[in-house]
Amino acid sequence: MATQVIGAPMRYLAMATAMLGAVLPVAAQTVPQARVGAIDNSQRVAVQAASPRLRSAQVTGAAASDRVLPHMTLRFSMTDAQTSALKQLLANQQNPASAQYHQWLSPEAFASQFGAAPTDLAKAQAWLKSQGFTVTKSARGGQFISFSGTVSQAEAAFGTTISQVKTRGVSHIANTSAVSLPTALAAAVSSVGGLDDFVAQPRRAFGAPQDVLKPQYTAAGTHYLAPGDLYTIYDVSGLISAGTNGSGVTIAVVGQTEIYPADIAAFRTAAGLTANAATVQLYGVDPGYSSTSDVNESESDIEWAGAMAPSATILFVTATDVLNGSITEAIDNNLAPIIANSYGTCEADLGVSQLAYYNQLLQQGAAEGITIVSPAGDSGAADCDAGVTTAQYGLAVDFPGSSPYVTAVGGTELNEGSGSYWSSSNGSAAGSLVSYVPEVVWNDTANGSTLSAGGGGTSAYFSKPSWQAGTIFGVTVSADGTRDVPDLSLAASGSHDPYVFCNQGACTNGFLNASGTPTVTGGTSIASPVFAGMMALVVQKQGRVGVANNQLYALAASSYASGVFHDITSGTNAVPCTTGTTNCASGGTIGYTAATGYDLASGIGSVDAGNLVNDWSLVTPTATATAGTASSRVDVAGSASTVAAGTSITLTATVSSVFSSTTATPTGTMQFVVDGAVVGTGSLSNGIATYTLATAGFTSGTHLVQASYGGDATYAGSVGAFSITVTAASTSGFSLTPTKSTINVSSGATSQGVVLTVTPANGFTGTVNFTLSSSSTFAGQLVLSSTSVNITGTAPVSTTLTVLAYTGGLAQSKLASFSTLYGMGALTLLLLPFAMRGRGRVRWVSCAMLAACFAASMTGCTSGATTPTSIASKTTPTPTGTYSITVSATGTVNGTSVTRNSTVSVVVQ
Numbered sequence: 001m002a003t004q005v006i007g008a009p010m011r012y013l014a015m016a017t018a019m020l021g022a023v024l025p026v027a028a029q030t031v032p033q034a035r036v037g038a039i040d041n042s043q044r045v046a047v048q049a050a051s052p053r054l055r056s057a058q059v060t061g062a063a064a065s066d067r068v069l070p071h072m073t074l075r076f077s078m079t080d081a082q083t084s085a086l087k088q089l090l091a092n093q094q095n096p097a098s099a100q101y102h103q104w105l106s107p108e109a110f111a112s113q114f115g116a117a118p119t120d121l122a123k124a125q126a127w128l129k130s131q132g133f134t135v136t137k138s139a140r141g142g143q144f145i146s147f148s149g150t151v152s153q154a155e156a157a158f159g160t161t162i163s164q165v166k167t168r169g170v171s172h173i174a175n176t177s178a179v180s181l182p183t184a185l186a187a188a189v190s191s192v193g194g195l196d197d198f199v200a201q202p203r204r205a206f207g208a209p210q211d212v213l214k215p216q217y218t219a220a221g222t223h224y225l226a227p228g229d230l231y232t233i234y235d236v237s238g239l240i241s242a243g244t245n246g247s248g249v250t251i252a253v254v255g256q257t258e259i260y261p262a263d264i265a266a267f268r269t270a271a272g273l274t275a276n277a278a279t280v281q282l283y284g285v286d287p288g289y290s291s292t293s294d295v296n297e298s299e300s301d302i303e304w305a306g307a308m309a310p311s312a313t314i315l316f317v318t319a320t321d322v323l324n325g326s327i328t329e330a331i332d333n334n335l336a337p338i339i340a341n342s343y344g345t346c347e348a349d350l351g352v353s354q355l356a357y358y359n360q361l362l363q364q365g366a367a368e369g370i371t372i373v374s375p376a377g378d379s380g381a382a383d384c385d386a387g388v389t390t391a392q393y394g395l396a397v398d399f400p401g402s403s404p405y406v407t408a409v410g411g412t413e414l415n416e417g418s419g420s421y422w423s424s425s426n427g428s429a430a431g432s433l434v435s436y437v438p439e440v441v442w443n444d445t446a447n448g449s450t451l452s453a454g455g456g457g458t459s460a461y462f463s464k465p466s467w468q469a470g471t472i473f474g475v476t477v478s479a480d481g482t483r484d485v486p487d488l489s490l491a492a493s494g495s496h497d498p499y500v501f502c503n504q505g506a507c508t509n510g511f512l513n514a515s516g517t518p519t520v521t522g523g524t525s526i527a528s529p530v531f532a533g534m535m536a537l538v539v540q541k542q543g544r545v546g547v548a549n550n551q552l553y554a555l556a557a558s559s560y561a562s563g564v565f566h567d568i569t570s571g572t573n574a575v576p577c578t579t580g581t582t583n584c585a586s587g588g589t590i591g592y593t594a595a596t597g598y599d600l601a602s603g604i605g606s607v608d609a610g611n612l613v614n615d616w617s618l619v620t621p622t623a624t625a626t627a628g629t630a631s632s633r634v635d636v637a638g639s640a641s642t643v644a645a646g647t648s649i650t651l652t653a654t655v656s657s658v659f660s661s662t663t664a665t666p667t668g669t670m671q672f673v674v675d676g677a678v679v680g681t682g683s684l685s686n687g688i689a690t691y692t693l694a695t696a697g698f699t700s701g702t703h704l705v706q707a708s709y710g711g712d713a714t715y716a717g718s719v720g721a722f723s724i725t726v727t728a729a730s731t732s733g734f735s736l737t738p739t740k741s742t743i744n745v746s747s748g749a750t751s752q753g754v755v756l757t758v759t760p761a762n763g764f765t766g767t768v769n770f771t772l773s774s775s776s777t778f779a780g781q782l783v784l785s786s787t788s789v790n791i792t793g794t795a796p797v798s799t800t801l802t803v804l805a806y807t808g809g810l811a812q813s814k815l816a817s818f819s820t821l822y823g824m825g826a827l828t829l830l831l832l833p834f835a836m837r838g839r840g841r842v843r844w845v846s847c848a849m850l851a852a853c854f855a856a857s858m859t860g861c862t863s864g865a866t867t868p869t870s871i872a873s874k875t876t877p878t879p880t881g882t883y884s885i886t887v888s889a890t891g892t893v894n895g896t897s898v899t900r901n902s903t904v905s906v907v908v909q
Contacts, residue, residue: 073194128157245312250314255301257291347402355399359403376398392581421437568605568606653690884904
């Protein structure tokens with residue numbers, strides 16, 4: 001096995017040319033425009049918020065200032081003209097009637113049309129070096145610059161704070177405040193990567209090895225999946241025997257570890273496959289054997305991708321981080337026509353700016369003709385809750401699988417029932433299945449200690465791709481306005497008929513170890529490389545195909561559907577959830593159930609690879625719509641978050657630009673979706689759409705509301721989410737409603753107040769207490785006029801939230817004058833609320849203090865001989881950006897503590 005470390009750009013080009021051959025360039029439609037002017041470090045703008053990981057992490061201290069951050073990236077945005085032209089190109093590349101059909105770009109051709117301008121790249125590199133960083137790479141595709149430096153250098157250059165944090169008992173580092181750049185540089189830069197050490201995790205499920213009769217892999221009711229079994233169930237044998245075996249095709253398997261070559265060799269020997277060693281391609285710092293989980297993941301990926309395409313070239317691309325390393329390099333260097341990825345993270349853990357950047361990178365892969373396959377996740381419909389026993393973060397899906405430029409693979413489980421499907425001995429490629437076995441949605445959660453089920457659901461960020469529509473198996477795909485996952489599903493159980501694999505010397509007798517048991521695995525992370533191997537068979541016959549989804553959904557909507565796909569109509573990916581958490585007001589489970597046609601538990605279904613390959617070119621790819629260019633985001637709020645059934649709620653959806661370089665006001669329409677079903681639409685006015693949602697007939701519990709923006713001539717579509725809790729009409733309680741969902745305030749100034757109203761329902765009385773929290777560190781001050789209210793009748797009561805977009809000043813610089821005015825005893829009482837602190841440096845100030853402070857500020861806060869410094873000279877303005885603030889109202893309903901939350905977006909300008 002050869003290991004290569006690539007350095008200079010010419011070596012990238014030489015390797016790619018040698019492995020893949022020439023690719024046809026497309027005539028340039030755009031020329032990168034210079035956007036970066038003279039860089040002035042004193043003029044700055046926020047480009048991204050604090051790390052989204054902070055929502056589930058606790059800050060434990062400062063990060064070591066001399067710690068090296070080896071893989072930081074400065075990520076460039078595209079102009080509106082570039083994004084529009086790229087979207088049109090991607091549509092043309094999948095349109096047989098276009099002259100650009102399957103005319104794929106090289107990385108250099110991509111850069112010449114869609115990358116940053118050379119002068120901007122040069123200025124950015126010069127600025128990075130001036131900050132003390134070491135520049136390690138300028139991307140071939142013109143989308144990013146990689147560099148390294150210390151924590152202290154990063155904090156100074158990007159105006160942020162990097163801290164030690166702990167989540168689920170594991171220590172990490174992350175930026176705990178917003179990231180800013182010089183305004184001139186921010187005109188072309190969308191975000192900065194590598195400021196934390198969180199990495200994507202493998203989506204896999206391990207089963208417990210069980211004794212079997214040696215050396216069989218099927219006996220006495222215990223069955224394991226060997227390559228021959230997949231050949232049978234998914235109809236691969238005929239392809240391989242006829243010579244469609246992956247010959248001439250390279251599959252890039254991405255990982256973040258080293259591997260043991262002997263394990264791959266042992267697997268192929270045990271399966272009766274010819275020797276075919278993988279080539280290892282290392283980028284950046286050697287990750288070593290990073291963890292047992294990573295090693296097992298990568299080895300099983302290589303083994304099974306190679307098993308499905310036994311003559312394909314397997315290129316193992318590894319770095320310390322799959323997303324920011326392996327996938328990035330595989331795309332930027334155009335290493336292979338297929339990328340097999342088994343890692344992911346839930347969308348919320350990346351945040352809007354990172355999702356937008358990585359999706360832009362995946363678009364480059366699509367333009368190069370790369371088919372990217374990723375898992376849908378192994379925590380059922382609750383992807384943000386990996387490795388736990390009950391979900392608490394609600395419905396969520398996995399990225400990069402949720403990107404429209406990726407094929408997401410979910411999980412099924414064999415359902416033999418009383419049928420006779422297994423031979424008592426092993427045959428070709430160690431298989432013992434004799435025919436296709438019916439499948440259900442994979443869900444082993446009840447068998448283990450953590451959530452273990454096929455991922456699926458609706459994206460909270462990406463809008464519905466035009467190809468994910470139409471009629472499949474006679475049923476129309478939901479017009480929910482959101483990107484739905486998975487696209488398809490394959491066997492994934494780690495308990496019932498799991499996959500065998502060889503790891504760390506375990507295969508000593510075929511697939512068995514010295515104790516006579518096999519090592520087994522499952523999860524959508526094994527289903528993903530299996531499908532990547534199938535796509536290698538397609539590419540062998542068709543050449544590069546790029547994004548596979550246009551053709552997959554066209555086949556599913558055609559007369560060939562029943563031959564190409566197995567419709568999965570039984571099973572669920574629902575998993576247990578914690579009572580009172582997101583989407584789980586009353587406990588129980590959250591998730592989706594399989595049904596005829598496309599569903600959010602199994603997608604289109606599983607595949608017949610023989611028919612998939614042979615029928616691939618018999619249909620015209622589903623067209624890709626081209627409306628929409630610049631990245632947008634949707635923030636949605638309701639007039640109440642909790643209502644009694646039958647009470648109407650006003651939904652307000654606000655569309656804004658993700659990047660500051662685009663300032664046009666969004667236009668178009670908004671589609672409102674509740675629990676996956678469209679309930680109505682609204683037109684945008686000044687970027688805002690409203691809709692009155694009637695809750696008559698709603699079941700008690702939490703319902704997911706999504707606002708899906710379809711895009712316009714400037715903006716691409718996007719999705720926002722909001723949860724409402726519906727109570728029975730006779731149930732007492734209360735709701736919390738803000739007068740508006742977004743507060744705009746100038747940096748260094750004080751906002752207008754937002755009234756938060758508590759409305760009692762069905763006889764509720766008692767005290768309601770307010771608390772504040774933020775999803776990221778808010779470098780300012782939040783003031784509630786009252787931290788509690790008392791409900792004594794049917795009338796609503798309220799508190800007012802005011803934002804001070806600075807630190808110091810009002811709450812700090814005037815304390816000397818307060819002590820002179822009111823005496824130390826009075827000051828102690830006034831400052832008592834400061835003892836209550838929450839995440840994000842959120843502060844509570846009493847109503848009396850607020851009034852006193854404003855009165856003092858009008859008089860200069862002078863008293864006797866004391867003349868304190870003015871507010872203006874003692875304040876630090878809050879960095880510009882958007883911050884999410886949660887106001888929680890807690891009261892006791894029928895002896896149970898109940899909390900209602902409302903989210904308010906603070907936009908500091």
